[in-house]
Amino acid sequence: MFKKYRKKSPWILHYNAGSCNGCDIEILASLAPKYDLERFGVINTGNPKQSDILLITGPITKRSRERVVEIYSQMPEPKVVIATGSCACTGGVFRNMYNVEDGVDRYIPVDVYVTGCATTPEMIIDGVVEGLKILEKKDKTIEKPLQLFKNLLTKEKETNRRDMAGTINEQK
C-alpha cells in the first residue's frame, strides 16, 4: 500500500570506508544548494536504523570492513547499496594493495555502481534515482552480507543482527 512512497522519501546514509574524501565532497555537494538532492525528499540521516540508501565511498580497507558489514546489517529492509566512485566499485587505484579489499561487493550486495574518480554530483544523482527504481521493487526479506559473518543465530522468525557482522579480523 505504501510502496509507492518509498521513492519519494529516500533517506541516505553516507559511509566513508577509507576514501580519499574526493567522493565524499561530491556527495555533500550534491546535497548542498547547487544540486539540491533534497528536492527529491533525500535527507542525509547519519543513522543506519532510519535510512534506506547506503552511499558508500572508498576501497574497503581491512580496518573498515567490519564496520561496513555492521552498518549494512543495522539498516532495516527495504534497503539499497550504492557504491560511489571507482574505489568503492572495484578498488580503483588501490586495487591489490596490501591493506585494501577490492570493492564493496566483496562484503555486501551492491545494487548500483557509480563510477568516476572522483565521481560527479550529476552521476551521484543519477545513481540515486536508479537505486530508487530498485528500492521500489524490493520486498522486505532480510538481506544478509555476502561473506564473513560468524554463524548467524536464527531462531524461529528471529534473526540476530548483532552477529551478522561478527568479528571479521579474527578470521584468517
Place this chain on the structure above:
Amino acid sequence: MSLLLTLLAPIFATLLYGFERVLKAKMQRRVGPPMLQPFYDMFKLADKRVFIVHSFHAWLGVLHFLLLWLSIGAIMYGVHLLFVIFMHLFALITLVIAGFSVRSVFSHVGANRELIALVVYEPILILIAVSFFLSLGSFEISQILSSDPLIYSMPLGFLALLMIIPIKLKKSPFDSVEAHQEIVGGVEIEYSGLFYEFIYGAKVLEYVFIYAFVFLFGGNNYLLGAILVALSFLVINLVDNSTARVKYQDMSRIVLIGATLLATLNILGVLYV
C-alpha cells in the same frame, strides 16, 4: 470544534513542517522538497521493517507522542495553562527516560541535551504563564482568549518566548559542525520504522504546541494572534538559517540570563506599570 482541532492537530502540524522546509529551502535559494514531503516520509516509515531495542523503549516513544497530543488537546479545550505546561513537560520526560534506557552513547548524549534544554526553557514558559495570571487573574486558556490582546501589556514576555522557540523546535543550538544528527537527534537514534514515526510525529506536534502558545498573546483578537504566529514563524526560520554554530553553553547563557531577565521584567511590568 475543540475535538476537531485536536484531531486535526497532527495533520496540520505536518503541513506546517512541510511548509517550513520549503520556506527554509527558499531562504537558501534552493528548490526544496515538495510541501507534502513529511507525509511521504511518514508513509515510507510505516512501510519499513522495525528494529526494537526493548519494548519499554519503543512504547515510551508512543507515550511521548500521545502525551504531547494530550497537552495540545488541553490547549484546544482551553483548560488550565499550568496543566498544559506540565503535561508537555511529562511528555518530554518520557522521551528523556527512553533515551537513557538504551545502551547507545549517542542516545545518552541526546537525552542529556534534552534535559539541559528542558532546564533552560521550562522556567520561561512558567514565568510567562505566571504573568498571564497576574494580569488576568486566571490561568484558564479560555479566559486568556476572551480578554484584550496581551501583546501590548507584556511585549517583553513575548520576546522571551521568541528566544526559546528555536530551542523548543530543536533548531539551535548544536555542539559542533555536522553534529546535529548525533547530538540533537541523539534520543531518537535507536528508533526505527513505525516507532520512529511516532517520534517524528511528536517532533512535528511541538510546532503546534509552541505556536499555540504564541497565539495566546493575541487575546480575543484572533487576527492579531495569527499575525504574531506568522511573524514569529518567519523570524525563527531566519534565526535558524543564520545561527548554525551556537553552542549549548551559549544557549544556556543567553537564555538563562537574557530570557529569564526579560520574563522577570515582564512580571514586574505587569505588576507595577
